[in-house]
Amino acid sequence: MLGAGDRGAARARWLGTGLLGLFLLPVSLSLEVSVGKANTIYAVNSTEILLPCTFSSCFGFRDLGFWWSYNGSDTFKILINGTVKNEKSDPRVHLKNDDRITLAGSTKEKMNNISILLKDVDFSDTGKYTCYVKNPKEKDLQHHATIFLQVVDKLEEVDNTVTVIILAVVGGVIGLLIFILLLKKLITFILKKTQEKKKECLVSSSGNDNTENGLPGSKAEEKPPTKV
Structure with missing residues (x-):
């Protein structure tokens, strides 16, 4: 078995080798x-x-x-x-x-x-x-x-058919996704405008009904003043 002195010397050698490796590592790289x-x-x-x-x-x-x-x-x-x-x-x-x-x-x-x-x-x-x-x-x-x-003698021509097909498919998929997004935005815009028009129609229709029925706030026919 190693004595305390031997273990200390071995630890010192190991430590010295490690420090030397760390010092040389930046130089080697x-x-x-x-x-x-x-x-x-x-x-x-x-x-x-x-x-x-x-x-x-x-x-x-x-x-x-x-x-x-x-x-x-x-x-x-x-x-x-x-x-x-x-x-x-x-x-x-x-x-x-x-x-x-x-x-x-x-x-x-x-x-x-x-x-x-x-x-x-x-x-x-x-x-x-x-x-x-x-x-x-x-x-x-x-x-x-x-x-x-x-x-x-000559450079071999590389067959890019598969690459072209893959690029075409990927481009088509991307184009389709862009078209779907644009279509979705267009539909959303149309629905929003349609709902706004419906609200305007409902408000206008409600005002007309009140006018015809002589309800408060309506433009009912005014009564002639009472003669004294």
């Missing part, structure tokens, strides 16, 4: 790299394709380094690398191993975009493209994101 929601993008042979990449950092950045790598079926190479001095500077390319590649991003106006444009794609360009970012301001913290490029 600060720098993020994204290549968009799609894991795979398609490009037609002999066309060009934009490979997206953006980054963000809660602590800002200074002399940030970035690079793109290509990992094909039997090839791995660095395509491009560069740096970004600060939030007000555009990315600067230092090395480019493929003349078909152009840096298409900008960090101005907080875009933090380091996307690349690959021109005249070929079937051999099919593979994984990884965007790396390293931030010296965060103790050289590094993150990356990967996207898969598939080069094809």
